[in-house]
Amino acid sequence: MSLKAFHIVFIIFSTLLALGTAAWCVWVDLVEGAPIYLAGAIASFVVAIALMVYGFWFYRKMKRLRIIT
Amino acid sequence: MEIPYTISTRPDTGLWNAKVGIWLFLASEVMLFGGLFSAYIFLRLDAAPGTWPHGLLNVPVGTMNTAILILSSVTVVLAWASLKMRRYRAYWWYMLATILCGVIFLTVKLAYEWPQKFEHFGAYIKPEALGKYEKYLGNQRRTEKGLEPRIEITGHLHSQNAKEYEVALDPVNAEPDNPAMDRPHFFPLPVTDKIANIEKEDVLRATMFLPTHNTYFASYFTITGLHGMHVLGGVLVFIYMWLPVSKKLYQRNPEHLANRVEVSGLFWHFVDLIWIFVFPLFYLL
Structure with a gap:
């Protein structure tokens, strides 16, 4: 597996972690009733979307540059 | 080559x-x-x-x-x-x-x-001495609510002598009956001013938060x-x-x-x- 492919796998796992962290923040907010965690959930969700956008950008850019190893 | x-x-x-x-x-x-x-x-x-x-x-x-x-x-x-x-x-x-x-x-x-x-300190209390430290552990209320018992008192170690440890308590032991302390706090809470004296003969194991703790x-x-x-x-x-x-x-x-x-x-x-x-x-x- 090339670095390019492993990077995409890594970004997928990072996105899943960000989504998991968002879910965890929602859970803590429900249990503790602390609004700061709701902010954490929103931030984590935004990070997850940003990672997905970056993943697609990276894939397309590598394909365009034909960096395939 | x-x-x-x-x-x-x-x-x-x-x-x-x-x-x-x-x-x-x-x-x-x-x-x-x-x-x-x-x-x-x-x-x-x-x-x-x-x-x-x-x-x-x-x-x-x-x-x-x-x-x-x-x-x-x-x-x-x-x-x-x-x-x-x-x-x-x-x-x-x-x-x-x-x-x-x-x-x-x-x-x-x-x-x-x-x-x-x-820098953090924790003392595990012997099972037979848990009652003696009830005011720091709050186990009576926890048992009634079906929660796991507390067996450790934590905080900052102020001093110790041959007989006892003097500990500035973490909020969880300073206010053990506060329902807010039943859950973990993911934003760290500072150590309180409340001091507890724990007799060494009541302690099962006490160390700083090291790998051996x-x-x-x-x-x-x-x-x-x-x-x-x-x-x-x-x-x-x-x-x-x-x-x-x-x-x-x-x-x-x-x-x-x-x-x-x-x-x-x-x-x-x-x-x-x-x-x-x-x-x-x-x-x-």
Whole structure:
């Protein structure tokens, strides 16, 4: 597996972690009733979307540059 | 003597040698960390009630460190792509950013997170003496509510003599009957001014939050320590490839340097991927 492919796998796992962290923040907010965690959930969700956008950008850019190893 | 297959692929494997080597190495790393993660999960599942601590780690700091490692993976892959496009200057800057990310991660871990634990103190109370410290443990109420008993008193160790420990209590022991203390606090709460005197003859085991304190800290320091050593190794390799010596290789054979960066980038991605599992296991769950 090339670095390019492993990077995409890594970004997928990072996105899943960000989504998991968002879910965890929602859970803590429900249990503790602390609004700061709701902010954490929103931030984590935004990070997850940003990672997905970056993943697609990276894939397309590598394909365009034909960096395939 | 020229080392063969540093750029061209071997006919039998279809890969250049270093790539085969790094994947074999990463396979052994998967087994190493896989064993440690399995041990952690089984130790946690089998822990006696009240013995597995929750919410002791600083989640915001851990989240920041996670973001730093994810960012470093982006910069290392951009460094490699820059080399592939023969843009050495861009490579140099991306590599510097990767090194800085690794150094920040290690600094936060070694200069902030770990020392904070080393300064904290915990005393496990003998089962027959739990009643004596009920005002710090709140077990009567916890039993009524069906919660796990508290068996440890924690805080900052003020002083000790031959007979007792004097401890500035954590909020969980200062206000044990406060329902808010039934749950872990993921934003760390400061130690209170309330002092408890714990007699040594009532204590089963008492130490600072070191690896010897309990199974949780043994697992935490082993896994994060081993991971930190991998980060340090990666940073040292990156520093070597960032120094002027890499420029000489680039001028002689840019593809060779690109392949070296790719192999070290694969290692770095693996190290970051390990952290993607460490973070939720230790900090969130």
